[in-house]
Amino acid sequence: MPPEVAITGYGVLTAFGFGADALREGVFAGRPGFVPVTRFDPAPFHAKRAATYEGVGPEIPGVPVKPGYTPSQAEVLYACTAEALRMAGTDAAGAPVLLGTNGDYAAARSFWSDLAQDRDPADRRSLDSLPAALPHRLGAAFGLGELRLAFVNACVASTNAIGYGAELIRRGVADTVVCGGAYLVTEDVFAKFDSGKALSREGVVRPFAAGRAGLLQGDGAAVLVLESADRARARGAEVLAELAGWGMAADSYHVIKPHPQGAGLARAAGTALRRAGLEPEQIGYVNAHGTGTPLNDVAETAALHRIFGAHAPAVPVSSTKSSTGHMLEATGAVEAVITLIALRDGVLPPTIGYQQPDPACDLDYLPNRARRAAVTHALSLNAAFGGANAALVLKRV
């Protein structure tokens, strides 16, 4: 039997601040994290709000909070990694570093702005504009292993990183893995989504509800320590949850649009359930991708019907992007942490902004208020352009 994969530590940042309590005060309390964008001038854009970290809530250790200063991906990843290792009680020496990141966009912007103004782009942060720089930087800073990969597959990137980490442990390639992802709202990416009319112009996100008008972006970073459950228990570490299964699949449908019947997402979930050795009825909560776009939420609902069949209406589902915003490459890692907290606290986070039901979205979306529930297994789903889909199954211990 391959070893069970344990989660023994995590560090997490959202617009609500650093750590689990920030998530409890924000996501689980049903608060939206969206504020008017001040990080750059949003005047040229249709959307004006994002869930950016503004220094409200628990501070990021070691990162200054001052007007006009936006932390870098490297800074928040460093803080998340330090916290994850502290929580896990390990130095994770030699552990692979697997991160969902497409590089620090702000660094690329800084480079071209400097050149346009005839300045030498002397900021070494520009090095972080290449995705692989970030796992290298973390690996070097913490004395981790030489296997350092960036996963650049967009909104499934950190889900992929976590799943791959689990496979490295199952195959005995590593006994500990440091994995996660980061995205901080930048003007360039905001502009891309705005030009594609993907952003809500209402300043709120209403996943699965009637009248939903798109997504909003959010700051996010999370780093998890995975290790063989046997090793974790042998060294006396607390196992926070087990990563019981993961899966990925493609839609084979469209470059941008999700498969209308959620075929790829359902297949990814099916693979994750198979790896976990579970029947769909054993899943007690789904953290949905739930972007709040008209197409995604209908397709994801269809996928949930495929996954759960007649049992689907009985499964609580929520989109925590209604609070955190869409954190792109970080979203899978942050939502894995939210799912872990839900399992441990026995509280399911709500879908907020939910006012009127959409007949095409006919499941239990945990509208607006968290719910107490003792759940043993939970599913976290993510999807990306190109019809890439990913799923994780977490197990409470």
Add this chain to the structure above:
Amino acid sequence: MPTLLEPSYAVVAAACRAPWGAAAEGLPGAAPVELPNVAGFVTSRFSPLVVAVAEACLGEPGSGRDLVAGRGERTAMVLATAGGDHTTTDVATQRMVAGQVHSPLLFFQSVTTSVLGHLAKRYGITGPISCVSAGAGLAPEALRVADILLDDEELDQVLLVGVELAANERVDWVQGRLDGAYPLGPLPRGDAAVALLLRRAEAGDTTPSSVGDWPEYGWLAPLVGLCALSTNPTTP
């Protein structure tokens, strides 16, 4: 760290592309500079290069040589790149810096999964889509990702595409400031790509090993070496 001499997979088909015109003479994959357009993808050569090398490897969809036919559900794709589609990223950013409006076309093509979605639709591929990047050692790490996918009982084959655009000003700047503790593998002399269709080796299959020395291909060279050895190489 993994080696390239993994004994457990077979290279079923392979292709490479060095679309540098006369500058690539004598290299495997030497090709005209011009790449076929891919509908919906503009400005950058990244996605057209991925599509060209993948189609050369897999065969035309629906043709007698379509290597995905009947296996779409059991095929995965892995894309490996160090710099990604920096043309799209940097053109978009430079437009922003110049105060211009963003192009929605650059929005979706800036994501590497988009071009894989294009291939997935063309070939009916519904297995996993993974995109990875690393500094040094990207070729063996990408092979390891593919190797691990091949362990999945639901999969028969993995299309591994390594792709790199020639360094632009930003990538050059970054590369010039990296030190030994922060390595970036050598980049190819120009835009280049390799595609390998990998399946689990069967009894009697010989162990694939990279042959030849192709420094012009930068970090892609070990994959080009596998391509050159392939039993069914489709290098032009």
